[in-house]
Amino acid sequence: MLFKDFCEYLKLLEKTTERLRMVSILANLFREMSPEEIQKATYLLLGELYPDWMGLPELGVAEKMCLEALSRASGLSKTELEKLLKQTGDIGEAAERIAQRKKLTALITQQLTVSSVYDSLIKIAMATGPGSQDVKIRILTGLFLSASPIEARYIARIVLGTTRLGIQEMTILDGLAQAFFGTKEKRPVIEEAFNKYPDIGYIALITAKEGEGGLRKIKAQPGVPIRPMLAERLSDPKEILDKVGGEALAEYKYDGERAQIHKKNGKVVIFSRRLENITEQYPDVQKAILEAIQADSFIVEGEIVCVDPDTDELRPFQELMHRKRKYDIVRAMQEYPTKVFLFDCLFLDGQELLDKPYPERRKILESITKITDSVQLTKAKIVKSPADLEEFMMQAVEDGCEGIIVKSIRSDAVYEAGARGWRWIKYKRDYKSEMIDTIDLVVVGAFYGKGRRSGTYGALLCASYNPEQDVFETVCKVGSGFTDTQLAELPKIFAPYVTKQKPPNLHVSEAMEPDVWIYPRIVMEVLGAEITLSPVHTCGKDLIKKNFNKEAGLAVRFPRFINWRLDKGPTDATTTKEIYEMYLQQLKKVQT
Numbered sequence: 001m002l003f004k005d006f007c008e009y010l011k012l013l014e015k016t017t018e019r020l021r022m023v024s025i026l027a028n029l030f031r032e033m034s035p036e037e038i039q040k041a042t043y044l045l046l047g048e049l050y051p052d053w054m055g056l057p058e059l060g061v062a063e064k065m066c067l068e069a070l071s072r073a074s075g076l077s078k079t080e081l082e083k084l085l086k087q088t089g090d091i092g093e094a095a096e097r098i099a100q101r102k103k104l105t106a107l108i109t110q111q112l113t114v115s116s117v118y119d120s121l122i123k124i125a126m127a128t129g130p131g132s133q134d135v136k137i138r139i140l141t142g143l144f145l146s147a148s149p150i151e152a153r154y155i156a157r158i159v160l161g162t163t164r165l166g167i168q169e170m171t172i173l174d175g176l177a178q179a180f181f182g183t184k185e186k187r188p189v190i191e192e193a194f195n196k197y198p199d200i201g202y203i204a205l206i207t208a209k210e211g212e213g214g215l216r217k218i219k220a221q222p223g224v225p226i227r228p229m230l231a232e233r234l235s236d237p238k239e240i241l242d243k244v245g246g247e248a249l250a251e252y253k254y255d256g257e258r259a260q261i262h263k264k265n266g267k268v269v270i271f272s273r274r275l276e277n278i279t280e281q282y283p284d285v286q287k288a289i290l291e292a293i294q295a296d297s298f299i300v301e302g303e304i305v306c307v308d309p310d311t312d313e314l315r316p317f318q319e320l321m322h323r324k325r326k327y328d329i330v331r332a333m334q335e336y337p338t339k340v341f342l343f344d345c346l347f348l349d350g351q352e353l354l355d356k357p358y359p360e361r362r363k364i365l366e367s368i369t370k371i372t373d374s375v376q377l378t379k380a381k382i383v384k385s386p387a388d389l390e391e392f393m394m395q396a397v398e399d400g401c402e403g404i405i406v407k408s409i410r411s412d413a414v415y416e417a418g419a420r421g422w423r424w425i426k427y428k429r430d431y432k433s434e435m436i437d438t439i440d441l442v443v444v445g446a447f448y449g450k451g452r453r454s455g456t457y458g459a460l461l462c463a464s465y466n467p468e469q470d471v472f473e474t475v476c477k478v479g480s481g482f483t484d485t486q487l488a489e490l491p492k493i494f495a496p497y498v499t500k501q502k503p504p505n506l507h508v509s510e511a512m513e514p515d516v517w518i519y520p521r522i523v524m525e526v527l528g529a530e531i532t533l534s535p536v537h538t539c540g541k542d543l544i545k546k547n548f549n550k551e552a553g554l555a556v557r558f559p560r561f562i563n564w565r566l567d568k569g570p571t572d573a574t575t576t577k578e579i580y581e582m583y584l585q586q587l588k589k590v591q592t
């Protein structure tokens with residue numbers, strides 16, 4: 001497909017806010033492409049070149065480099081270009097105008113295609129080391145020289161990562177389902193494969209090339225992270241036990257970082273909850289796992305927890321942040337040592353174990369793990385009554401944990417990759433406080449501060465994620481809980497995500513429009529007093545309308561910033577449905 005035709009699709013998608021319409025535009029686009037082109041196009045639609053977890057280099061193009069390339073291609077001076085950029089406020093628009101105004105100097109000899117542009121971008125990314133800046137600028141100049149105005153616009157945006165179509169992976173999967181299976185209702189077939197092999201391009205390729213048969217053949221494998229299974233939450237021990245069939249395995253819920261640990265060809269790789277390769281942060285865990293698990297190839301899951309080097313007591317999650325600073329790893333390993341508590345085994349020596357019931361997987365895990373000081377299994381106990389469960393919960397909190405996770409041990413207790421289901425239920429200490437739990441919200445806007453806060457933001461507009469519609473819905477404005485230093489840093493933290501227009505996949509009412517729109521990227525943990533109905537927030541509006549017949553959304557009252565959740569991406573934020581369920585539980589509590 002010609003790149004200019006792809007750009008027309010991008011333009012159309014940019015203007016579309018209705019999700020169903022977006023899905024059918026994507027389906028049309030995919031129908032017009034070859035499988036190999038679809039693969040490349042899906043990455044470009046998400047603003048990436050390949051999945052993060054592959055650990056390959058990013059484009060590495062800064063605004064200055066892009067301006068240099070535009071200058072070389074158009075013959076305009078950098079001062080003129082900077083002026084134009086100021087006027088338009090968007091590099092894409094600036095590039096488009098340059099291409100219109102002053103025809104780019106070279107004669108266009110070859111038309112750009114989706115594949116040729118993608119391949120050039122790969123070359124830009126792969127140029128690393130000394131002299132690489134110049135190589136990148138030269139390739140980019142070549143692209144601009146061959147670009148029509150609309151192509152220049154999207155090339156500039158793609159290389160600077162500002163495409164911002166508001167499309168997430170699930171919308172692409174819907175588009176693929178509609179294109180190749182005739183209906184988006186077939187998304188689960190594609191999603192199941194994607195959960196085991198989260199490479200959107202590869203999944204798109206197989207869908208287009210081999211259909212359902214090909215997708216069903218996709219298996220989990222070491223080296224490729226599996227999308228993690230997640231827990232539902234409840235606050236009543238009896239209800240928890242009823243949900244899992246009266247008997248379950250309760251485990252400590254450690255307050256650390258989730259780690260999916262893979263071994264292949266003698267090497268250990270660690271992936272985070274967001275599927276990022278975090279091996280470099282934990283050389284100690286890597287070594288400890290090699291010693292503790294003898295098998296040739298495996299995927300196990302556990303929680304990495306920071307421990308006090310003097311007392312061996314568990315330390316809170318925040319202390320793991322010291323591991324995020326690359327240059328200090330050796331020191332961090334001494335000052336903030338870790339232990340890993342394993343709880344699952346998803347693959348062993350050539351065999352995928354996702355469909356085996358949990359007790360079987362845990363038995364396999366036990367059989368391959370030699371317990372050492374730094375590699376242990378999660379503390380676990382079979383519970384059969386609410387009293388058992390309460391007692392175990394108290395013990396967990398006493399031992400420095402957040403609470404417990406109650407896991408189904410029935411024969412259907414498979415590992416549900418990528419899903420938040422009732423086979424795992426978390427019961428956290430915070431449930432005892434007024435609001436059931438902290439929630440993780442994504443920042444979508446900011447309000448300017450006044451008085452002592454002038455010059456920075458006074459409050460952040462936060463949203464939940466609604467995966468059914470692939471949109472973000474506002475739920476509160478958070479202005480308290482920040483230290484002075486954190487407050488001062490807010491504009492800097494959000495600068496890369498500030499956008500002139502409302503993010504396309506955000507539902508917001510007029511009354512809540514912020515001073516500054518922020519593209520959904522950064523997630524923060526928030527605690528509030530309670531959840532209430534709200535005339536101005538959009539979270540759960542459809543659910544409230546359907547079940548209570550009221551025109552209202554849900555809001556968190558008196559929200560307070562607790563922490564950044566850098567381990568979560570925007571679609572990992574607490575979902576609208578979860579907030580709705582918390583609201584229902586709260587109502588139930590008031591009634592009893």
Ligand code: ATP
Pocket residue numbers: 228229230231232251252253254255256257258259273303343378405426
């Ligand atoms: P939270 O913010 O409460 O950690 P989450 O959205 O990250 O929630 P959930 O699925 O809701 O994830 O809760 C399960 C999380 O608890 C896992 O992602 C994992 O990091 C952590 N965890 C700690 N101990 C265990 C355990 N024994 N079994 C499974 N997960 C555990």
